[in-house]
Amino acid sequence: MKKISIIIPVFNEASGLQKLRAALCPLIDNSLTDTPYGWEVIFINDGSRDTSLSIMQEIHAADPRFCYIDLSRNFGKENAMLAGLDHACGDAVVIMDADLQHPVRVIPQMIRQWEDGFQDVYGRRYERAGESFARKTLTRLYYYILQRSARIDILPDVGDFRLLDRACVNALRQLRETQRYSKGLFSWIGFSKKEVPFEVDERAAGRSSFSYAALFNLAIEGVTSFTTAPLRIASVVGILTAVCAIIYLLYILVRTMLYGDPVAGYPTIMCVMLFLGGCQLIALGIIGEYISRIFNECKRRPAYIINTVNGHAGDNHSML
Ligand code: UDP
Numbered sequence: 001m002k003k004i005s006i007i008i009p010v011f012n013e014a015s016g017l018q019k020l021r022a023a024l025c026p027l028i029d030n031s032l033t034d035t036p037y038g039w040e041v042i043f044i045n046d047g048s049r050d051t052s053l054s055i056m057q058e059i060h061a062a063d064p065r066f067c068y069i070d071l072s073r074n075f076g077k078e079n080a081m082l083a084g085l086d087h088a089c090g091d092a093v094v095i096m097d098a099d100l101q102h103p104v105r106v107i108p109q110m111i112r113q114w115e116d117g118f119q120d121v122y123g124r125r126y127e128r129a130g131e132s133f134a135r136k137t138l139t140r141l142y143y144y145i146l147q148r149s150a151r152i153d154i155l156p157d158v159g160d161f162r163l164l165d166r167a168c169v170n171a172l173r174q175l176r177e178t179q180r181y182s183k184g185l186f187s188w189i190g191f192s193k194k195e196v197p198f199e200v201d202e203r204a205a206g207r208s209s210f211s212y213a214a215l216f217n218l219a220i221e222g223v224t225s226f227t228t229a230p231l232r233i234a235s236v237v238g239i240l241t242a243v244c245a246i247i248y249l250l251y252i253l254v255r256t257m258l259y260g261d262p263v264a265g266y267p268t269i270m271c272v273m274l275f276l277g278g279c280q281l282i283a284l285g286i287i288g289e290y291i292s293r294i295f296n297e298c299k300r301r302p303a304y305i306i307n308t309v310n311g312h313a314g315d316n317h318s319m320l
C-alpha cells in the first residue's frame with residue numbers, strides 16, 4: 001500500500017485545528033479515494049503563541065496518524081514546510097494550509113493525477129475570494145515582472161497547496177537555502193507538473209498572518225532569490241545616465257566657450273544632483289539586497305530548529 005503524508009504548517013491556528021482534523025478524517029479513513037492508502041498527517045507548529053500546540057497534542061493522543069513537530073520558535077511558513085518535507089516518509093507528500101482555505105476535496109483529484117504519472121500536482125486558485133482589487137492588480141504585475149526576469153516559470157495563483165512525488169521531495173530537501181521562496185523552488189526542481197484548479201474557501205477561523213509588509217518582503221525574496229535582473233537594470237541605468245551626462249557636459253563646454261559663463265544654473269545643478277543621488281541610492285539598495293542574501297546564506301544556519309517531535313526531544317534533521 002502506498003503511503004501519503006500531509007504536511008501542514010501551523011501558526012496560531014488554535015481555533016481551526018479541530019475543524020481541520022474533522023475535514024481530514026474521511027480522507028485518511030480512505031473513504032474519498034478509490035484505492036486505500038496509508039496516511040500520515042504532520043502538523044508543524046511554527047512557534048504558535050496560542051493553544052495550537054496543546055490541541056495538536058490532544059489530536060495526536062486520540063489518533064496517532066496525526067503527528068506534530070514543534071519548532072523552537074516562529075521560523076516562517078517556508079521553513080516550517082521544509083521541516084515537514086524532511087520528516088514526511090510517504091511516497092507522496094501533500095502540502096496544505098491549516099486554515100481550510102485549501103479544500104480537502106481537491107486532494108483525491110491530486111492523487112488521481114499522481115497515479116497517472118505526474119510528479120508535481122499543484123492547485124491553482126481560480127477565485128481569489130475576498131481580495132481587494134489593488135491586491136489582485138499588484139499580484140498580477142509582480143508575477144509578470146518576475147516571469148519576465150527569471151528564467152523559470154513562476155505561476156500566479158499557484159500557492160503551496162500541492163502534491164509532490166517522493167522524487168520532488170528529495171530534490172527539494174537538497175535545496176537548503178534558509179531564505180526560501182518555495183514557489184520558485186517548486187518550479188526550479190522541474191519534474192512533470194499538472195494543474196488542478198480549485199476554489200479557495202474562506203478562512204475557517206483566525207486571520208491571515210501575511211500582512212502587506214510581509215507580502216512585500218516575500219516579493220523581494222522572490223526576485224532576489226531567482227534573478228539578478230535588478231543588478232543588470234542598475235548597470236544599464238548607470239550606463240544610460242553616464243552617456244546623457246557626457247552629452248550634457250559637451251553641451252555646457254561648448255556653450256561656455258561660445259557665450260561665456262554667466263553664473264546661473266542653480267536649478268539645473270540641484271535637479272541633476274538630486275536625480276543622480278536618487279539613482280545611486282536605488283542602485284546601492286539593490287546591491288544591498290543581494291549582499292544581505294549572501295550574508296544570511298553564508299552563515300549556513302539550519303533553516304529551522306526542532307523542539308520536540310510528537311512530544312519527544314527532537315533529533316535535528318535540519319542539517320541534512
Ligand atoms: N503559517 C506558518 N508560519 C507563519 C505564518 C503562517 O506556518 O509564520 C501557516 C499558517 O498557519 C497557515 C499557512 O501558513 O497554515 C498560511 O497562512 P495564512 O492563512 O495566514 O496565509 P494566507 O492564506 O493568507 O496566504
Ligand code: MG
Pocket residue numbers: 097099101203208
Ligand atoms: Mg490562509
